[in-house]
Each structure stands twice: as structure tokens, then as C-alpha cells.
Amino acid sequence: MKKVYSRPKYLKLKKFHYCPGCGHSLIHKILMELVEEMGIAERTIGVAPAGCAVLAYDYLDVDVVESAHGRGPAVATGIKRVLPDAVVFSYQGDGDLAAIGTAESIHAASRGERILIIFINNGIYGMTGGQMAPTTLEGMRATTAIDGRKSDRDGYPLDLTYLLSQIPGTVYAERVSVNSPKAIRNAKKAIETAIRCQLDNEPGLALIEVLSMCPTNWKLSPLEACQYIDNVITKKFPVGVLVDRRRKVKKAVAENVD
Amino acid sequence: MSKKEKVLMSGNHALAEAGIRAGCRFYFGYPITPQNEVAEYMSEHMPKAGGVFIQAESEIASINMVLGAAVAGARAMTTSSSPGITLKQEGISFLAGQELPAVIVNIMRGGPGLGNIAGCQGDYFQAVKGGGHGDYKTIVLAPGSVQELADLVRLAFELADKYRNPVVVLADGLLGQMREPVIFPEPVKHLPEKEWALQGAKGRPSRFSRSLILDVRAMEEHNWKLQRKYREMEHNEVRYDSFMLEDAEMVVVAFGTSARIAKGAIKRVRKEGMKVGLFRPITLWPFPKKQIRELGDTINQFLVFELNTGQMVEDVKLALEGKGEVFFFGRPGGVVPTPMEVATIIGSRYYQKLKRKPR
Numbered sequence: 309m310k311k312v313y314s315r316p317k318y319l320k321l322k323k324f325h326y327c328p329g330c331g332h333s334l335i336h337k338i339l340m341e342l343v344e345e346m347g348i349a350e351r352t353i354g355v356a357p358a359g360c361a362v363l364a365y366d367y368l369d370v371d372v373v374e375s376a377h378g379r380g381p382a383v384a385t386g387i388k389r390v391l392p393d394a395v396v397f398s399y400q401g402d403g404d405l406a407a408i409g410t411a412e413s414i415h416a417a418s419r420g421e422r423i424l425i426i427f428i429n430n431g432i433y434g435m436t437g438g439q440m441a442p443t444t445l446e447g448m449r450a451t452t453a454i455d456g457r458k459s460d461r462d463g464y465p466l467d468l469t470y471l472l473s474q475i476p477g478t479v480y481a482e483r484v485s486v487n488s489p490k491a492i493r494n495a496k497k498a499i500e501t502a503i504r505c506q507l508d509n510e511p512g513l514a515l516i517e518v519l520s521m522c523p524t525n526w527k528l529s530p531l532e533a534c535q536y537i538d539n540v541i542t543k544k545f546p547v548g549v550l551v552d553r554r555r556k557v558k559k560a561v562a563e564n565v566d
Numbered sequence: 567m568s569k570k571e572k573v574l575m576s577g578n579h580a581l582a583e584a585g586i587r588a589g590c591r592f593y594f595g596y597p598i599t600p601q602n603e604v605a606e607y608m609s610e611h612m613p614k615a616g617g618v619f620i621q622a623e624s625e626i627a628s629i630n631m632v633l634g635a636a637v638a639g640a641r642a643m644t645t646s647s648s649p650g651i652t653l654k655q656e657g658i659s660f661l662a663g664q665e666l667p668a669v670i671v672n673i674m675r676g677g678p679g680l681g682n683i684a685g686c687q688g689d690y691f692q693a694v695k696g697g698g699h700g701d702y703k704t705i706v707l708a709p710g711s712v713q714e715l716a717d718l719v720r721l722a723f724e725l726a727d728k729y730r731n732p733v734v735v736l737a738d739g740l741l742g743q744m745r746e747p748v749i750f751p752e753p754v755k756h757l758p759e760k761e762w763a764l765q766g767a768k769g770r771p772s773r774f775s776r777s778l779i780l781d782v783r784a785m786e787e788h789n790w791k792l793q794r795k796y797r798e799m800e801h802n803e804v805r806y807d808s809f810m811l812e813d814a815e816m817v818v819v820a821f822g823t824s825a826r827i828a829k830g831a832i833k834r835v836r837k838e839g840m841k842v843g844l845f846r847p848i849t850l851w852p853f854p855k856k857q858i859r860e861l862g863d864t865i866n867q868f869l870v871f872e873l874n875t876g877q878m879v880e881d882v883k884l885a886l887e888g889k890g891e892v893f894f895f896g897r898p899g900g901v902v903p904t905p906m907e908v909a910t911i912i913g914s915r916y917y918q919k920l921k922r923k924p925r
Binding site: 414 | 594618620622624626627632633634636637638639656657660766768769773774775776777778
């Protein structure tokens with residue numbers, strides 16, 4: 309009988325510590341499926357963030373270094389400059405990428421670093437217990453905005469992926485979600501495209517923002533959390549390709565015109 | 567530049583060249599006076615050597631790029647001056663926790679805060695006590711001349727790799743800006759193998775580098791492991807220099823630029839018959855505790871001279887374990903006293919305590 313599905317080879321045999329309904333385990337899984345399918349396990353180096361995914365090295369069976377909060381793109385820069393043929397990714401949350409690491413992420417894009425940033429946006433600081441994040445939507449409750457985020461008091465949610473997509477050094481930016489089987493398939497395609505940027509030596513940063521569920525801190529059931537992404541979060545952060553500056557694509561388009 | 571040619575160079579240029587010759591191919595920096603010439607030199611010469619120069623967006627980013635390059639197995643360095651070194655402390659703590667080799671040069675300036683851009687030694691505590699959060703140490707090397715700055719940058723890379731630990735070269739604005747003749751060593755040909763580096767799990771199981779250890783007993787064990795390494799450094803790596811100590815009745819203890827001024831002062835007071843010598847720690851950490859304690863067996867008078875308000879003097883007192891009398895003279899804020907001024911201080915202390923007018 310033909311085997312059509314199995315646990316990804318490069319996902320370690322270890323029980324996830326993530327909460328039920330959390331998006332991290334899904335994203336870890338599709339990332340490791342891609343590492344296997346694309347045959348890049350021996351050249352992949354990951355950078356784990358501070359946050360729930362700090363223990364990513366317990367699950368991802370590739371070389372992984374832990375980074376200080378927000379510094380992932382700088383650490384990934386150092387690795388990629390030493391090992392230009394490696395596939396280097398920095399896995400970061402919204403607080404990590406869009407608050408404490410804003411400078412590192414914007415300047416990795418501005419330098420056109422040939423790395424992949426996987427940006428997990430769940431609109432909350434998960435590991436520290438549900439504080440307001442730069443991406444917390446107006447009205448969304450957090451332990452540091454218990455009556456919900458108010459723009460006149462707490463400022464506005466920050467769309468960092470949009471900001472980064474405006475920088476010429478970003479070759480590819482796409483926002484996806486993992487709240488349904490279809491969304492997960494799309495997310496996997498997007499991450500594959502982004503990894504391919506490094507294999508094709510595209511001259512810049514690839515960024516995939518994943519709208520992810522945090523039922524624990526959202527105080528929702530796993531199912532309600534999936535629905536919340538469709539009904540609320542994507543209204544502010546719509547999924548789709550924000551920018552595609554890949555040379556390969558440009559070349560293909562130009563050839564078609566001819 | 568030929569092999570053994572003597573060249574006139576500023577400290578900043580010399581330390582940059584020394585880094586390249588030590589096999590460093592990855593430099594990440596951020597502009598701050600008085601060490602901008604390092605990045606300028608690196609931007610020109612690093613690509614010629616086949617290396618990478620990045621002017622980062624901040625000192626925080628540059629130290630984390632160093633961490634990335636180090637974990638990938640390369641010799642990497644960054645340089646800055648006092649306020650910038652403060653920003654790097656986060657990364658230095660992570661380097662120490664993850665046991666990664668790196669070289670950090672601090673061309674100190676006056677402080678606290680933005681301070682000024684003159685040479686100063688106010689960052690002694692920060693450098694020798696760890697500097698960032700957590701229970702860790704960095705090796706701290708204190709050069710007293712442009713030649714020694716170049717030599718110690720080479721040594722810094724060797725020690726960093728030997729112990730898998732960050733090494734700080736602690737110089738100041740004077741040494742950075744001063745031009746002196748330097749003879750560089752031959753470029754390093756073979757770099758040590760780093761079997762622990764993350765370069766992709768090819769032909770081996772995957773591995774990781776971390777400083778997060780949630781299990782408190784494992785974290786304690788990691789701390790003790792680091793401490794055992796630090797004890798080994800204390801045992802093997804203490805370096806110091808001395809001048810006219812043989813018959814000395816008083817010892818001036820000073821490092822870096824202040825030791826240089828002190829040497830001039832000692833030459834003056836010697837002419838007046840005062841038996842004064844110099845003890846100059848080259849490794850500020852590990853501190854030459856044993857050597858200073860032994861000096862305390864025969865000498866009673868210690869005068870510590872620093873370009874700050876009194877930092878190394880605490881380590882001298884600790885080393886002496888109550889022996890001898892310790893007197894401190896310091897000029898903070900970037901003021902550089904002349905050898906004559908220091909000679910006056912030494913002289914008055916000498917007469918006061920040893921009560922022997924020269925004939």
C-alpha cells in the first residue's frame with residue numbers, strides 16, 4: 309500500500325509543549341515537511357526566538373540557535389554571511405519581531421539579507437501570559453489592556469509585514485493563516501516559495517507572516533480561536549501576497565510578454 | 567605591507583589590521599567616537615581579505631551578528647566605545663551563556679551617560695565583573711601601547727577560541743587615536759576546527775546552541791561548569807608586566823594608558839632617589855591577584871592610579887587581603903594627568919609614609 313502521510317522525518321519524536329489549539333505546532337510541522345520535501349535538512353539553520361517557540365530546537369531536527377528577544381534577524385544575518393549556501397530562517401513572534409526587534413527586522417530587510425523570517429502573529433504575548441502586543445487589535449483584551457486595546461490610550465496595531473514589504477530589500481512577503489486545512493496548505497506553499505528565494509539566491513529578505521491562534525490567552529476554545537482569525541483578525545490583517553520582487557518571477561513575466 | 571615591516575599606525579587602525587591578521591573575516595560595528603577608524607578600516611580592508619563588513623543598525627544588532635557568525639564557526643569581532651559597549655552587554659551575556667567565542671574591543675571614553683569622547687578608564691567594573699546579566703566572566707585584556715593593542719587583539723581571538731568565551735580588549739580613546747610604530751605578526755594560516763559549530767546537520771545529528779535552561783538544577787550545573795572554566799582561565803591566563811620592582815618600597819599599580827603615565831612618573835621620582843616600581847596588570851580579568859598578594863609580603867605601600875574615580879583599586883585591596891596600605895589617585899572624565907602631576911602625588915605619598923628624604 310502506498311504511504312500517503314506520515315509524521316515529518318525532521319520533527320523530533322517529542323511531545324509539543326504548546327497549548328491545545330496553538331498554531332506553533334502546525335507551523336513547525338509544515339516547516340519540517342518542507343525541509344524534508346525540499347531536501348534541505350543538511351543545510352538548514354534555524355534561529356529560535358524568545359517566546360513560546362524558544363524551545364523550537366526540542367522539535368525541529370535541524371541545527372538551531374536561540375536568539376535574544378528580537379535579535380533573530382541580526383543572528384540570522386551573522387550565520388548567513390558566514391554560510392551563504394545555508395538556508396537560514398528566523399522564527400519570531402509579534403512581540404519579538406514587531407516590538408523589541410523592530411530595528412533588527414527593518415534593517416535586515418533594508419540590507420536585503422537573504423534570510424527567511426517566519427513571523428508568527430497571534431496578537432498577544434503568549435509565553436508571558438497574555439500582555440498586549442504591537443499587533444493586538446483594537447478592542448482585543450490583554451492582561452495589560454484588560455478592557456481591550458484602546459487606540460487613544462494604547463496606540464494602534466502595527467502592520468510590520470506591510471512596512472517591510474515597502475522596503476526594496478524585501479523580495480517576498482506574504483501573510484497566511486493556519487486556522488483551517490485549506491489555510492494550512494496555503495501557508496505551506498507560501499513558506500516553500502520563501503525558502504526557494506534562498507535556494508534561487510534571490511537578493512533579499514523573504515517574510516511569511518502567519519496569523520496564528522492563541523486560544524489560551526484569547527480565552528477562546530481552539531475552534532472559536534480558528535473562527536476568530538477569519539471573523540476578526542483577517543479584517544485588519546488580510547491574507548495574501550504583499551510583495552513579490554523575485555528576479556525569477558520578473559524574468560518569467562518578461563519572457564511571457566515577449 | 568610586508569612581513570616584518572614597522573609601520574606608523576593609529577591604535578584603531580592597528581587593532582583592525584590585527585583582527586584581520588588573526589583570521590577574523592566578519593566585522594560588525596556601529597559608529598561611535600573615538601573608535602570610528604576601526605569600522606572605516608574594516609570597510610576598506612575586510613572585503614579585500616575576503617571577509618564581510620557590516621555597518622549594523624545598532625550596537626545591539628552588531629553584537630548579535632557577531633553571535634550568529636560565531637555560532638556558525640567563524641572568527642568574528644565588534645568594536646565600540648563606552649555607551650555602545652553598554653548596549654552590547656545583552657549579547658555578551660548570551661555569548662557567555664552559550665559559550666561562543668568572540669572579540670569585543672572597547673575604546674573607552676568619558677562617562678557616565680553620553681560623557682565625552684576623551685580617553686578614560688571608567689568601564690573597568692563593567693568589563694571585569696561580567697558587564698551584563700548573570701553569573702559570567704569575560705577575559706579582559708588591557709593594552710598600554712599601539713603595539714600591545716595589536717598583539718592583544720591576536721591573543722584575544724586565540725583565547726576566545728580556546729575557552730569558547732567572549733574576550734574584551736579594554737583600551738581607551740588615547741590608545742585608539744595615538745599613532746605609534748607597530749610590527750604585525752604573520753597572518754594566521756590555520757584556524758582551529760570548531761566541531762561544535764552550527765553549519766547544518768550534514769553527516770551528523772542536528773544540534774543546537776542555547777542559553778535557556780529551564781530546569782533549575784541543570785541551570786545550576788551549567789553555571790558551575792562555566793565557573794570551572796573561569797577557574798581554569800584564572801590558573802592559565804594571568805598576564806602582567808612590571809617596571810623597577812626589584813628594590814621598590816612602593817608599588818604603583820596601573821593599567822593601560824594610566825600605567826604608561828605612571829611609568830613616566832616613576833622614572834622622575836627614581837631620579838630623586840625614591841624606590842618606586844610599577845605593577846601593570848595586562849589581564850584585568852583574570853586579575854593578577856596572586857602576584858599582587860606576593861608583592862604585599864615585602865612591600866607595604868601601594869598606590870593605585872586610574873583614569874577613573876577608583877575601580878581597579880578594589881581588586882588590588884581584595885588581592886592584598888588586608889596586607890599593606892593602599893592609596894588611590896584618579897582623574898575621571900577624560901582628564902589625562904601628566905607624568906609630572908603623578909610624580910608629585912607619588913612623591914608626597916612616599917615622603918609621608920616612608921619618611922626618607924633623599925640625600
